[in-house]
Amino acid sequence: MKNLLFNPFRICFIILLMSGTSLPSIAQSDSSSRIHVGFIYPISSNGKQAASITNRFSLHVIAGLSKAETGASISSIANIVKQDAAGAQIAGAANVIGGSASGTQMAGVANVIGGGAKGAQLAGFGNIIGGEAQGAQIAGVINLSESSGAAQVAGFANITKKHAKGLQLAxxxxxxxxxxAQMAGFANVAKKVKGIQLAGLINIADSSDYPIAIFNFIKNGEKSVALTFDETMTGVVSFRSGGHVLYGIAGIGYNFKDNAKAMYAAEGGLGAHIPLSSKALGGRxxxxxxxxxxxxxxxxxxxxxxxxxxxxPALKWGNHFEAFAGPTLNYVSYDREDNYDFIKKYIWKNNSSDDFQGLFVGFNVGVQYVF
Structure with missing residues (x-):
């Protein structure tokens, strides 16, 4: 008896057997109900009229259908609400709301909301919001919305058609x-970015002063092709791209020292521009x-x-050219058997490890074409 009383699914089943397809004692009127319990539409306390009734609380063994929800709705598979939903919707697979939602939606697979959402959405696969998502969105794969007012966190992608006021993390x-702000393992795309735009490979934007990636295609930013030379007699051709402040570096090159074998270079990194002269003086x-x-x-x-x-330190001349040169602080490591002799004097070196490790001061000099 104790197990029977505390098992909600058994309670639902007993109620249905006793009352058929409706529970007049629970319903307040033809269009609203305090409690809606059932198995799957139309086997429920609201019967075939479920789609036209607003409920304060709904509990279904498999799936529930309603006009609107003003409190909590819980089902093992899906909650389907034709209009608006308030409170919490919890489903093993999906919450599908035709109108707007003002509470929290949690689903094992997806939350799909036709209008806006004021609360948070958590889904194993995706959150799909037709209007603005004012609360946080957390999804195992993807978040889609017209716009977002809080953070979006997804295992694969966050996509908004308009603004995203919170952090997009994917x-x-x-x-x-x-x-x-945007942070992604591969790429970020936006029109205007106010804060940091961090990506594993590519950032694309009309305006972004703080992009952090190897390749940054910023419409009002800066791109250049540079030729550099350093203390190891290595020449590198590199592509530099970014905003007015931060930029990425990717380059390939060749070492011109007389080595036993030809040696080729590759480099990648990040940089920052710091103005030393005002725009009134040409900012050169x-x-x-x-x-x-x-x-x-x-x-x-x-x-x-x-x-x-x-x-x-860098000096611009004309509209497209810039020359630069300065000191570098370098940490190097290589197999001791290779015995590279690029550098003679070190600030520090490790003589006890399997690999040679050393710290030295060098230089880098170059010229670049800015476009």
Whole structure:
């Protein structure tokens, strides 16, 4: 008897057997009901009229159908609400709301809302909102909405047609028009970004001063092709791209020292522009600060790895050209058997490890075409 009394599914079943397809004692009127319990439409206390009745509380073994919900609705598979829903909707698979939602929706697969949503949505697969999502959205795969007023977190992608006022955080891709901040494992796309735009590979925007990625295609930003040379006699052709402040670096090159085997270079990193002269004076002098990871390889097991911090005063001439040169602080590591002799003097070096490790001061000099 104790198990029977505390099992909601058994209670639903007993109520249905006793009352058929409706419970007049529970219903307040033809269009509203305090409690709606059932198995699956139309086997419920509201029967075939369920789609025209608003409920304060709904509990279904499989799935429930209603006109609107003003409190909580719970089902093992799906809650289907034709108009608006307030309170909490909890479903094993999906919550489908035709109008707007002002509470919290939790679903094992998806929350689908035709209008706006003022509360939070949590879904194993995706949240799809036809209007503005004012609360947080958390999904295992994707969040889709007209706009968002809070954070969007997804395992794969966050996509809004208009603004995103909160952080967009995704494992692969973010898209919006006016956004505050975006972080993605692969790419971000926006029109105007107010804060940081961080991506594993690509950022695309009309306006973004703080993009952090290897490739940044910012419409009102800056792109350049540079030719650089350093203390190891390595020449590199690199592509620099970003906003007015931050930019990414990607380059390939060749070491011109007389090595036993030809050595080729690849580098990637991030940089920041710091103005040293005002726009009134033409803004031709600035400081470029760069953090770069650089590798030389002979493609036959030989590798020379260098991580550098570069301080590069730069001077522009004309509309497109800039020259720069400055000191670098470098940490290098390589297999001791390779015995590279690019550098003679070190600030510090480790003589006890299997790989050679050293710290030294070098230089970087170059010229770039800005477009």
């Amino acid at each position: 494992g692969f891709f973010n898209r919006g028009e006016e956004v505050n 002098l600035r400081l470029n600060l760069e953090a770069v990871s650089h590798t030389l390889t002979d493609f036959d097991g030989g590798h020379y790895n260098k991580n550098s911090l570069r301080v590069l």
